[in-house]
Amino acid sequence: MKQAKKANRRAFVSIALFIIFALLILSAVMIQIIEIRHRFSFAHHVWTAIHVLCGVVFTIAGIFHIVYNWRSLAAHVSNVKGTAVKAAAVAFLLVIIIVAAGFLAAYSAF
Numbered sequence: 139m140k141q142a143k144k145a146n147r148r149a150f151v152s153i154a155l156f157i158i159f160a161l162l163i164l165s166a167v168m169i170q171i172i173e174i175r176h177r178f179s180f181a182h183h184v185w186t187a188i189h190v191l192c193g194v195v196f197t198i199a200g201i202f203h204i205v206y207n208w209r210s211l212a213a214h215v216s217n218v219k220g221t222a223v224k225a226a227a228v229a230f231l232l233v234i235i236i237v238a239a240g241f242l243a244a245y246s247a248f
Contacts, residue, residue: 148206151199158196165189 168185176182204211 147202151203151206155196155199155203158192158199161192162189162196165192 172182
């Protein structure tokens with residue numbers, strides 16, 4: 139008797155990320171369209187809730203995607219040669235840290 143083929147978690151997470159990303163785009167567009175016509179309607183609240191929920195699920199799926207593909211990602215990063223690429227990566231991380239710090243300083247609850 140043949141065993142059932144085990145599901146590929148990497149493929150499932152990648153497809154889920156693609157679908158959720160498409161839903162994020164759709165919900166963002168719908169929010170913009172509804173805001174123009176009916177700012178405080180029930181539909182606006184529904185699309186906003188869908189957008190927030192998809193954002194949370196997208197973040198969680200993104201973390202799983204990084205975990206499941208860690209070996210590939212680490213191999214790719216370790217094989218990159220050249221100081222220009224490393225300098226660009228450091229600059230990118232620096233910009234992310236500055237933007238995050240500015241956001242936290244402007245919208246801090248403390």
